[in-house]
Amino acid sequence: MTPIYTQTVGAGGAASITFNNIPQFYTDLKVVVSSRTTTSGAADALGMYINGVQTNRSNTSLYGTGSSAGSSRGTYRDVGTSDGNGSTSNTFSNIEIYIPNYTGSNYKQILSDSVRENNATAADLSILANLWSSTAAITSLSFDCASSGLNFVQYSTFSLYGLIRQGA
Amino acid sequence: MQWIAGQTLGSNNTTVQFTSIPQNFTHLQLRIFGKSQTNGAMSLFFNTVSSGTSYSYHYLQGDGATPTSAGFASQSYMSNLIGNTNATYWGVHIIDILDYANANKNKVVRDLNGWDGNGSGYVQLYSGQYMSLSAITQIDAYNGYTWTAGTRIDLYGITTSQLTGA
Numbered sequence: 001m002t003p004i005y006t007q008t009v010g011a012g013g014a015a016s017i018t019f020n021n022i023p024q025f026y027t028d029l030k031v032v033v034s035s036r037t038t039t040s041g042a043a044d045a046l047g048m049y050i051n052g053v054q055t056n057r058s059n060t061s062l063y064g065t066g067s068s069a070g071s072s073r074g075t076y077r078d079v080g081t082s083d084g085n086g087s088t089s090n091t092f093s094n095i096e097i098y099i100p101n102y103t104g105s106n107y108k109q110i111l112s113d114s115v116r117e118n119n120a121t122a123a124d125l126s127i128l129a130n131l132w133s134s135t136a137a138i139t140s141l142s143f144d145c146a147s148s149g150l151n152f153v154q155y156s157t158f159s160l161y162g163l164i165r166q167g168a
Numbered sequence: 169m170q171w172i173a174g175q176t177l178g179s180n181n182t183t184v185q186f187t188s189i190p191q192n193f194t195h196l197q198l199r200i201f202g203k204s205q206t207n208g209a210m211s212l213f214f215n216t217v218s219s220g221t222s223y224s225y226h227y228l229q230g231d232g233a234t235p236t237s238a239g240f241a242s243q244s245y246m247s248n249l250i251g252n253t254n255a256t257y258w259g260v261h262i263i264d265i266l267d268y269a270n271a272n273k274n275k276v277v278r279d280l281n282g283w284d285g286n287g288s289g290y291v292q293l294y295s296g297q298y299m300s301l302s303a304i305t306q307i308d309a310y311n312g313y314t315w316t317a318g319t320r321i322d323l324y325g326i327t328t329s330q331l332t333g334a
Contacts, residue, residue: 001169001326005333019333032195032326034266034273064228064293066239088224091297094266094278115278115295117224121239125228125293155272159194159328 001030005160013038013151016144017158022102024137026162029102033095035156037145039084043116043124045146046095047077050108052140056133063126066118078146080114081124082156088119092156103137169197174322177315180205184309184321191269191303193325200261200309201320202252203283208313209253212263213245214275214298215306220244225296232289245310246296251281252311252319253290259283269303 004026005019022029037044047054054077062071080095095114102108110130117123132138143158145151170193175184189196204210213223221242228237229250240248251259261281267273275298282291298304309321 003327003329005331006328007332007334021333032264032266034276062228062235064226064235064237066226066237069228069235069237071235088274088297088299090272090301091274091299092267092276094264094276094295096264096278113278113280113293115226115276115293117226117274117276117295117297118239119224119241119297119299121241123224123226123239123295125226125237125295127228127293155270157267157328160333 002162003159004162007158009152009154009156011154013153015151016142017152018140018142019160020140022139022141023162024103027165028163029099030161030163031097031141032159033080034092035082036092036153037082037084038151038153039147040086041084042086042118043081043084044150045078046080046082047144047146048079049077049142050132050138051136052142057130059128059130061126061128065124066122079112079128079130081116081126082145083116091117099138105135108132108134108138170325172323172325174320176320177317179317180314182311182314184315186307186323189305189307190325194267194328195326196265196268197324197326198261198263198307199322200252201258203258203316203319204252204255204311205314205316207253207255209248209250211245211247211310212249212277212296213308213310214304215302218245222299223296225294227292227294229290229292246277249279249281249294250290250292251283254283254285257283257285265304271301274299275304
C-alpha cells in the first residue's frame, strides 16, 4: 500500500478537500479520514464527490447509534460520519474508504466503514456499500460536509493510498 | 504498511503488550488472530492507563439473528471487543488507530472483527477512544478469559504522503 496524497486542514478550516490527478497505475484506492466539522451538533455526514460529481450514486448501509441498529438505502454522496463541535473535544472520526478497480470500465463499488466516537451513549458506526454507476475511471475525489455551510476543522486529515497487484 | 512487531503465544496468557512503539508513523494497525480459553471478549488500553474514566466505546454487532448497538461513556478501558470470544473457533480483529502520536487529537480506534462457528458467531464494528492528547507508546491487548496459545497479534505502522494532490 503506497501513500499517494495527504491533506491536513489548517487553522482556517476547509469547506472541502480534493485529490486531483489521481495516478492511474494502481489497482485499488484506499482513503483514510480523520475528520471533525464545525457543526454545532455532534455529527455530520461525510460526503464524497467522484470526478467532481455526486450523481449516479446509491448506497446500502448498516448502522448503529449506540442504542439502536438498522439498515437503510439512499442516493446520497455519504461515505461516513464526522464528529462535530457537539461531540467530545479533540475527537475526530475514524473512516476507511476502499475503492477497488477504480480505473476499470465497470460501475464502481465503494466500501466504507466509519466510526464517530463520543463520550456518551450515543455515537455513530456504519458500514456502507456505495455504487457509482459510471464506467469512467476515477481521476479525482473530493470530500465535504454533507450539510451546507460547514467546514472541516483544523487537524482533520485525509490520506489517499494506492494498492497494486503483484505483477500488474 | 510496515510490520513493527508481533507475538505468537507459545502458552496461554492474559496479556499481549507492545511497548516502546516507534513514533515515526502516522497510523497504527493491530491484526489479531486469536481465541480465548473460555468464552469472553478482549479489552484494549493504552499507555498502561486502565483505570479512571479515560475511555469511551461503542459497537454495532450481529449475532446471526439480530443487529444491536450499544455505547459506554467514561470507562476505565475499552472492552467488549468480541472477535475472539469463542473457545473453539478462532476469530479475527483488524484494529485501526489513526494519528496515534498526534498531540491535537484524542486517539480513536476502529475495529472490524468477528468469528463464525458454523451455526454461531458474531460480527462487530467497534469504535473506542482514549481521551488523551498523549502519544500512544504502549498497547495492551488484555483478555481476562485468557488468550489461547497460538494466538497471533501483529502491529503495523502506516505512513502518509508529503504530496497533497490539491
